[in-house]
Amino acid sequence: MTLSLHEISVGMFVPFLRNLSGLLDKAAAHAEARKIDPAILLGMRLYPNMYDLAQQVGEAVRHAVVGSALLAGREPITFAAAKPDLAEQQRRIAAAVDFVESLPRAEIDAAGDKDVAFRLKSGTELPFTGRSLLLTFTVPQFFFHVTTAYDILRHAGVDLVKKDFLGRR
Template sequence: MKITIHSIATETFVPMLRSLSNILDKGAEHARSNNSDPAALVNARLAPDMYTLAQQVRLACNHAKDATARVTGKEPPQFEDSEQTLEELKARIAKTIGYVDSVRAAAFEGAEDRKITIPIPENDMEFEMNGLQFLRDWALPHFYFHVVTAYDILRHNGVDIGKRDYLSHVGGYIRQRNSPA
């Protein structure tokens, strides 16, 4: 199988976003079973200077949709950052998955060499890289950071989740070992 920018992006973003949606379900169940306010989870953060769960989910979604758009030479779709509930965050994830899935493989042709620039408004500078560098060194690390931080916030707040929840999509690779003859 040939490795393509399309497969790296789509086959990373979509399964991890589905895992993120599933751990939000576990967060909702945790709140219900403990008679606690789910909004406390939505607004929870790991440290005072870190973003809330809601913002971590939004940023994970933004990195997925923005990277998909940028490497295909398109403008990223704009989503309103107004989610206040776990259900609204799940809807944001679903909308992001829908967008990423809607971009056909052909749109990624030449993406590895496509020039990507990201302005740094504070000092009139910009990042400049090709599509492969952008995906490898910018988009995927940021995406994973925000997904794992959302996971960590839920885990820190007592939600019963583990690595199997975070990496739920790898279960498809589990096979029975061949017994030695």
């Protein structure tokens, strides 16, 4: 059985972005029930030198959007630099899902040997082929940030289980 690049990218990003949205729904309910400012949850981190929850969500979205856009040869959507609240995080996830789903499957599938460069926030460009971008960088980065967001919320006491991370299959 052969997996296409579209299945490995869009096919994985979309359900896990939706799961991430579900995690944020549970975070909002947790904050409301305990009368906690949701901004406190968004500012939480697992360790002082790690990104906070807001940045973890932002990086998951960024890797899904930029990685998919690079494969499809399209410009990625961008978001305002302002620090988003929970509602804005949800809008950004929804926009990311809409964007990656709109990209042409054939162009993504044909990008395996295509030369692409992922630009880090520092401006440094990392060269890849489409296939190596997905398998060695974008997908691992995406899952790192989604997992860390889940872990931050669990650490904060949000009632989550593995099924919330994996989604209902």
